[in-house]
Amino acid sequence: MRLILLGPPGAGKGTQAARLVERHGIVQLSTGDMLRAAVAAGTPIGLKAKDIMAAGGLVPDEVVIGIISDRIDQDDAAQGFILDGFPRTVPQAEALDRLLGDKGFDLDAVVELKVNEGALLDRVETRVAEMRARGEEPRADDNAEALAKRLSAYRAQTEPLVDYYSEKRKLLTVDGMMTIDEVTREIGRVLDAVRAADAKKDAKAKGTKAARAKRTVKTGANKPATKAKAAKSTSKSAAKPKAPKKAAAKPAAKSGAKAGSAKKSSAKQAVGKTSSSKKVVAKKAAGKPAVSKAGKAAVGKSAKAGLKKAAKAVAKAGKKAAKGAAKPAAGKKAAGKKATQKAAAASKTKAVAKVQTRGKQAKKVTKKRA
Secondary structure, three states: OEEEEEOOOOOOHHHHHHHHHHHHOOEEEEHHHHHHHHHHHOOHHHHHHHHHHHOOOOOOHHHHHHHHHHHHOOHHHOOOEEEEOOOOOHHHHHHHHHHHHHOOOOOOEEEEEEOOHHHHHHHHHHHHHHHHHOOOOOOOOOOHHHHHHHHHHHHHHHOHHHHHHHHOOOEEEEEOOOOHHHHHHHHHHHHHHHHHHHHHHHHHHHHHHHHHHHHHHHHHHHHHHHHHHHHHHHHHHHHOOHHHHHHHHHHHHHHHHHHHHHHHHHHHHHHHHHHHHHHHHHHHHHOOOOOOHHHHHHHHHHHHHHHHHHHHHHHHHHHHHHHHHHOOOOOOOHHHHHHHHHHHHHHHHHHHHHHHHHHHHHHHHHHHHO
């Protein structure tokens, strides 16, 4: 626990500091004691302060801050400390805040002992009388006149610290006019409240950190799942094109069947084309008034060529028909073979007869034209 005790001279800061040291196991740091100790130890800061003090000057703030920095780094100050007599001014308080911030420390509380100045004069007189009764010599500044001067300096320099620490929400005010034991109990009560509030803050901070850690773990755990979903979707999309391949086989089979049927009908189409070409030739020739011998010969030749082509087409169609009829009948008896051969011959004869008839018709047309 790191504390500062504020209050005018004679408010009882020294007495309460000793009780806090005993209760919390911390050290009391007095600027006067620290300066004397630094000078005795011969530290660089102590030697600098020694020269200033020997010349009768006031030790500057940076020297005092340096001495405090060295002191709180010692092992006995690890559990905390009470600053008595420092800071005395707002600039010293600001310098102390910077020092503690650099070391990663913070003040737990600033306890102000509020007293009545008139009562302080009575206390000083009572204390001086008690010391003399015990045979002790009172301090040179422990009298009413010296106290008045010290109170005036306190009001001008140190009292503004009350507002400074109040704005930082570090100030705890205790009625210093109570008895010593009552003041001790009240200080203990307010400090316990501060410690409880700090414990709540720490617990809340830990809870917040734990919640953030859980959220981080959850988000981290969700990422692989997302990747797995993406992998599944890609595998599904990659598997989908396989289905059309199966469907593609059907059009191929159909196209094959269509090709077969087209081959069967090719003979008929050839015959039809031949006859239609003859008709076209006849129509073109009909419009002419006369035909020469060379023209007649050309017409005859074309007719003969058409007949030959038609005959060949019929012959091919007959062969294909015979082959197609022979395949399905391969496993049957010899009687079935003869029947199919007769049917093929009959179809061939009919086809030849048709071609001959068309040829005769074509000759008649050419004769008429001639």
